[in-house]
Amino acid sequence: MHELAMATQIVENVLEEAKRHDAKKVAEVHLTIGKMSFLGVDQIKFSYGILVKDTILEDSKLIVEEKDGKIECNNCGYKGTIEIKDDPAYHIPVPTLQCPKCGQTAKIVEGKECTITSIRILKQEDKNGCKQC
Amino acid sequence: MANTKDVINGEEVTLEVKPGTNILELNKQLAEKNKQLLTKHNVKAIDIMGSIGAGKTSLIEQLVQKLKPKYKIAVLKGDLTTTIDAERVGRHGVQVLTINTGRECHLDANVVARAFERINLDEIDLLIIENVGNLICPAEFPLGTEKRVVVVSVTEGPYMILKHPFTFMNADVMVINKKDLAPIMKIDPKQLEGQVKEIKPDVKVAITNALTGDGVEELIKAMEL
Ligand SMILES: Nc1nc2c(ncn2[C@@H]2O[C@H](COP(=O)(O)OP(=O)(O)OP(=O)(O)O)[C@@H](O)[C@H]2O)c(=O)[nH]1
Numbered sequence: 122m123h124e125l126a127m128a129t130q131i132v133e134n135v136l137e138e139a140k141r142h143d144a145k146k147v148a149e150v151h152l153t154i155g156k157m158s159f160l161g162v163d164q165i166k167f168s169y170g171i172l173v174k175d176t177i178l179e180d181s182k183l184i185v186e187e188k189d190g191k192i193e194c195n196n197c198g199y200k201g202t203i204e205i206k207d208d209p210a211y212h213i214p215v216p217t218l219q220c221p222k223c224g225q226t227a228k229i230v231e232g233k234e235c236t237i238t239s240i241r242i243l244k245q246e247d248k249n250g251c252k253q254c
Numbered sequence: 255m256a257n258t259k260d261v262i263n264g265e266e267v268t269l270e271v272k273p274g275t276n277i278l279e280l281n282k283q284l285a286e287k288n289k290q291l292l293t294k295h296n297v298k299a300i301d302i303m304g305s306i307g308a309g310k311t312s313l314i315e316q317l318v319q320k321l322k323p324k325y326k327i328a329v330l331k332g333d334l335t336t337t338i339d340a341e342r343v344g345r346h347g348v349q350v351l352t353i354n355t356g357r358e359c360h361l362d363a364n365v366v367a368r369a370f371e372r373i374n375l376d377e378i379d380l381l382i383i384e385n386v387g388n389l390i391c392p393a394e395f396p397l398g399t400e401k402r403v404v405v406v407s408v409t410e411g412p413y414m415i416l417k418h419p420f421t422f423m424n425a426d427v428m429v430i431n432k433k434d435l436a437p438i439m440k441i442d443p444k445q446l447e448g449q450v451k452e453i454k455p456d457v458k459v460a461i462t463n464a465l466t467g468d469g470v471e472e473l474i475k476a477m478e479l
């Protein structure tokens with residue numbers, strides 16, 4: 122639902138980064154999205170496609186990698202992927218924060234991110250860079 | 255920020271930069287700042303989230319009446335366009351500030367930080383924030399409050415907890431409201447309570463009727479106020 126807002130921030134961040142490196146064009150943007158965030162990959166891509174029009178990001182490829190959820194238990198030290206339970210009444214699989222080892226409530230340590238991991242930019246070679254030649 | 259450079263031809267160069275910017279982390283950092291500010295001014299803050307019409311404003315009205323003798327309260331209200339809720343709460347004689355969220359589906363730490371500029375934090379000791387009516391998005395944006403409360407009502411059907419497990423993972427307290435309508439809806443609030451505890455064993459649960467105030471004392475206890 123807030124994918125447009127997120128995509129806006131992504132584009133702004135990439136533009137800033139591109140400007141810092143004197144980019145002529147941005148070719149690729151790599152994004153990692155945690156499966157425990159509420160972000161839909163398709164919606165992000167859709168918003169991105171609209172936002173990059175008429176910027177140096179136009180025609181760039183947005184490559185999204187999804188990351189699994191990981192939990193950690195403060196009580197017993199368990200660390201692992203998030204468990205899926207089967208709800209007894211409805212037989213619907215539901216993810217749970219309950220620690221599989223000790224039963225206490227664990228906390229989410231991975232899978233909630235929306236990170237710009239890398240971008241590939243095209244830049245005009247700086248011809249004045251070398252004063253000797 | 256390791257950069258790798260490779261020349262494609264004489265003129266163009268591609269460059270890989272690794273910003274590593276976590277967009278969601280930006281909000282979290284601001285939320286942490288809010289929390290520090292609130293702690294510095296000895297203000298307890300509660301974020302009340304929940305679906306449209308679940309009874310957030312009705313519960314806040316109840317809370318304000320019951321807590322007024324004990325706390326100096328201000329209410330922050332995220333509202334898309336209207337001030338209806340603000341007027342409802344304001345009738346109970348507490349300071350109410352509206353944050354116009356426009357079309358935004360949630361409050362974030364930044365708009366709350368800006369709202370702090372309009373409140374004298376030294377004059378209050380409890381801040382209740384009504385988030386935008388939406389069961390999903392607000393959960394992703396902590397505001398820096400000490401407690402996060404999610405309100406659902408029995409009229410939303412038996413599946414809303416199972417359908418939105420991640421929302422409840424972010425909650426300290428869950429309210430199951432409109433208990434008076436449970437028999438009509440053929441829903442057992444205890445079953446909803448069981449579901450949320452399956453997802454997050456340490457969540458505190460209050461079952462309420464926001465029209466009569468039934469269960470509001472339990473909610474106050476669950477919020478440790
Ligand atoms: N029967 C019954 N009705 C309730 C209860 N709590 C709230 N309502 C009614 O439900 C409707 C919505 O209540 P609000 O308090 O405005 O809900 P809200 O969550 O603040 O709604 P939005 O801010 O619009 O998302 C109103 O008509 C209330 O009178 C309850 O416990 N029982």
Ligand SMILES: [Mg+2]
Binds near residue numbers: 310311312339384
């Ligand atoms: Mg309301």
Ligand SMILES: [Zn+2]
Binds near residue numbers: 195198220221223225
């Ligand atoms: Zn454990």
